[in-house]
Amino acid sequence: MQYISGFGNECASEDPRCPSALPEGQNNPQVCPYNLYAEQLSGSAFTCPRSTNKRSWLYRILPSVSHKPFESIDQGHVTHNWDEVDPDPNQLRWKPFEIPKVSQKKMDFVSGLHTLCGAGDIRSNNGLAIHIFLCNTSMEDSSSERETSHLHGVRQDACAAQGDLRHSDVFEETRGYILEVYGVHFELPDLGPIGANGLANPRDFLIPVAWYEDRQVPGGYTVINKYQGKLFAAKQNVSPFNVVAWHGNYTPYKYNLENFMVINAVAFDHADPSIFTVLTAKSLRPGVAIADFVIFPPRWGVADKTFRPPYYHRNCMSEFMGLIEGHYEAKQSGFLPGGGSLHSAMTPHGPDADCFEKASKAKLAPERTADGTMAFMFESSLSMAVTKWGLKTSNCLDENYYKCWMPLKSHFTSNSRNPAGLN
Secondary structure, eight states, X not given: OOEXXXXXXXXXXXXXXXXXXXXXXXXXXXXXXXXXXXXXXXSSXXXXXXXXXXXXXXXXXXXXXXXXXOEEOOOTBOOOOTTSSOOOOSOEEEOOOOOOOTTTOOOOTTTTEEEEEEEEETTTTEEEEEEEEEEOSOOTTEEEOOTTBOOOOOTTEEEEOOTTOOBOOOOSSEEEEEEEEESOOOBOOOOGGGOSSOBSOGGGEEEEOBOOOOOEEEXXXXXXXXXXXXXXXXXXXXXXXXXXXXXXXXXXXXXXXXXXXXXXXXXXXOOOGGGGEEEEEEOSSTTOEEEEEEEEOSEEEOOBTSOOSOOOBOOSSEEEEEEEESOOTTOSSSOOTTOEEEEOTTOOBOOOHXXXXXHHHOOOOOXXXXXXXXXXXXXXXXXXXXXXXXXXXXXXXXXXXXXXXXXXXXXXXXXXXXXXXXX
């Protein structure tokens, strides 16, 4: 796999089988090189400021309009109905979502999509949805609205597919988390006094180079489109992966989470978890996000006179957490890879009783934290509702989650401000 590096860059790429496939000096010539079709893909309004304008020009064997009418298909467990069940203000945790064996049930990327929670309105382009995907087989001759090239994601890769870029294929039993944001694009967070460098560096984002296939299959290809929260399918004769060349800044990309440059407190107390933000999708209110993508990677813990695990918290934001691998520091048991948790707006949460007792008595020497672990959080200013699948049908909800805090006990010493054992 070959890639171009950089976040939000203006890029250009041609499949080497067709050199000079990009038109020279213009976007839409009367006849394109190699008799290709020119097609613009706009990810923002034409009149958006240059700093936020998203568009790419694609040069393809046939334009994407060359398909038969879309027809509604089985929706499976995909939904944007946030009123399926009554609201639940409790702390919620899910056991790992199991991938079915092929011998039990074939499940591709689309049939394996399960909406877990979300908020907002997809028609007004304001909101988000969190999905779990569980699949064990390729989509074969289907694609679901990366059509410009190959993008290969592995365990600690965060992959972004912009709206209406088509993609397909998994190569083994696969499980993952999807954050779908309506109406806005992800950006790198502002660094402020951190300076010019740090967190997710732009050069580490990878954009796939142009690649195409020119083939037909019996019965044609199936293109699956998600429109207004519903799934539709259309047939077409030519492969949708027929883009020979492209240029622009509206592209898929991936980022390896191991490249994140971690910043942490080096004297005392905690910096807030916003210092671990990889990408942000901003709302109209300054400093408030529709969604932040935050990770908790391996790092050093060195703060003196400090309770080092995450603090107890009530937050005006909603926090969905997932675990890719390892053991999350604040909950060494119960929160497992492939599972998740949701702490809704103003729902109290924090370390379990075992973590509190150990961390309160630990010798505060420099130590490695979260080695072999990658946890993440989708944080949103919206109050998220959980779907019926999430609360009931999945059978993964951990009904005993609240019990991890029940052993917490009072250590209040009314007659001693500075109890023994203080580090």
